[in-house]
Amino acid sequence: MIFSQAVFFLFFGIVFVLYLATMRSVRIQSPLLLVASYIFYGWWDERFLILIAVSTVIDFVAGLGIAGRRPGWRTFVVPGGFLVGLLATLAALGTPDLRLMTGFAAIAFVALAAFVALTQGWGEGRRRAFLITSLIFNLGLLGTFKYFNFFAESFAEFAALFGWTPGFVTLNVVLPVGISFYTFQSMSYTIDLYRRQVEPTKDFVQFAAFVCFFPLLVAGPIERARHLLPQFAVPRQITWANLQTGAMVFLWGFYKKVVIADNLGPIADGVFADPSAAGPGAIFVGMLAFTFQIYCDFSGYSDMARGTARILGFDVMLNFNMPYFARTPSEFWQRWHISLSTWLRDYLYIPLGGNRGGALMTYRNLVLTMLLGGLWHGAAWTFVAWGLFHGLILVAYRLGGIDGLLARVPPARPEGFLLNGAAMAVMFVLAMVSWVFFRAKSFPEAATVLQGMWSFAPSESLDRALFLIAPLVLFEAATRWLGRIYPWTGASLFLRFNLVLFLVYASAFLGSSEGKAFIYFDF
């Protein structure tokens, strides 16, 4: 189920009522959230549940090991019972491939227990061993389900260049929804534990609820354990303020998704179905449409996730901060998919050396980080190219000292206003160019789009795209000008009421009825 579907509202309504009834007891709320989250995730495909469950068990035990605790047999009771309960439930539901799932869970569980027993006498190295276990398992999951076929086929293509045709096996697997998100969120826990930046949890249910927290589960934000996990340990309050704020953020995300993203989608799809056949100006319109589709789709989801979490009393990090008003690539990545960019910064860029090794090393680290960031988005070379493009423009802006130049000219002055405006326009075009690689299915297709996107011609599609985008741009421009996060922040009750009416009417009468899935679910 997705946030913009009626079934989600029914689901959340039930969860909310039960949550309200159990408000005073964390002991009941955490299992409630855990069960609700597993129902939410299982709605996609219940077979996905065993993967996240096993990942949770491994990271829970590994977390205790990393923190220097000594996981004993008691540590395994609740997780073991959880796995058994899950498998029993799946069996009752008649889930296919149950034997495979049971075997997988059993092997992982036994291997983990054996590993714990084996490493009992180890010293400091035990912490590292548990961390490596967690990383190997989570990255192994990603590698198997997301990247195995990509690398196998790429290797075969590369080998063919030398006349070699290796026989190899590709896996016939479905990519579990949200795997890139929950594995990263889970790894942030074990890595932060290793760095002693967070305390371990001994409550498996709370930890499991943190890993699979349904508002964030399938498309983020990728929360940090040190920010979100402690919130599971304390009673949450359902307050009128949280309800108002949460509902408002949710409505804003809903509007971006169903009104803007879902209506721009067909325009972009129409062009990308066959870019070579697109008429004059059509490719530009298609790219403009996709540029805002992906922003509104993803940020819309993030806002709906944040809003849902806020209603339940949780504070979830901001994931988008008007990125198309960024002036530089560096600023863009402080505003776009903030949870991923900060994750990559903290767990990849800085460990690689960050900017501590001189200019050349900094550039290398930037490009490597963005390359891997591109690969995270999808198992295709076009995504790698997208990441490389962003890495290169980050380097280019550093070389040109543009960040420093913009910082020296106050934005309030006329020349500062013009300079910042120009910088935003240039950065917007660069972002749009980068999306070509993101959306195209191949490099030849990307080349066709890149060639064709610079011709402009009036059309009904352009009118429609501008009609959909204009209100958003106006809202965000005003928000940016006022230095706020959301358009209603600090606004009067009357203005907020009008904004709510606008969003509600727009969603009701302009919203696409097709209910498209979110683009980032593919990652």
Next chain:
Amino acid sequence: MVKYLGLAGLAVLYALLFGEVFLRVMAPQPLMPRYVVGTGWGIRGNQPGITYRQWTPETEVMLTINSQGMRDTREHPYEAPPGTCRIALLGDSYFMGYEARLEETIAGELEAAFERRGYDLDVLNFAVSGHGTSEMILQFENLARHFSPDITVFQFHGSDYDDNIRANLHRLAPDGTLVATGRTYLPAVGIRNTLEAIPAYRWMSEHSQIYAGLRENAAAFVKVLLARISLRTSAAETGEQGVDPVEEDVASRLTATLIAEARRITLAAGSDWYMFDVPTRRSRTEFASLLGRMDLPPEVLARTVSVLPAFEAHAGPDTKLYYEKGHLHFTPLGNRLAAEALFELIRQDSAGILAKCKGAP
């Protein structure tokens, strides 16, 4: 308390006014009031003797209903004048000519096509918006046949599958035969007539965007709900277990049987029979027929008029065959192509019948 209630009331009023302005500026809603009454034979009929306005962002037309419930400015005697042929049209809003001027409807274009070729022919339009095959059968039996049409054309549209189930006027017996349920189908007619007697309501239904938008959304929701309820009732009565896997099959079989019955009663009444298939629009250049869900006999298919070839030949990214900001009815071009397709088949297959009204071109 009174103060808060007053504030709440003001807020609601403001919200409605905001909605009215919002829709007029951002999302103009088609204003298509529907004036129907309950007929003596238990189905909806056009309210006789009225003229009313339809407005969409693309077109504005006036619809006139004569005293006999037909969309026409003329009155027609039961008996046709000597030397005059008659074609009766039974259908829904497509045949009724929603969003089209009278002369640009299928009926108007069809009549004009015959007149240009020297026929003395009247097209009597018995179509009522929302009618499915079940209702068309009752409309023919109780009204149209009294006018002794030489040729009768039943319209088919993809919505008929659901409409026939929802109407619950006919069902299939376990042995597959058609059974009239004896029920009436007058969805909200009474309520509607009561409300439309109020001048303010009538004004609102013809001029208010917010009312039109809310009503259409509510109507769409209720339609789906009614179809589901009727299907479950129908499935229960025929002893069929489960609904979802059977749903499409029940609707298809019922509609196919109704079409066969429509043909039978038309021929039995001495009128030649045709069916017109309204294609579904997927885009400006893609259309599809939904007839394929049914297993229709050759004699039905032989008299089925498809406008698909003509649509595909004329379609283009800048050509509208369907209105896009209303209720997806045919544009004047679409109506003309439909009428021409009908004209060609009728002129060819019913030449003998039409001989009596063939004059000089």
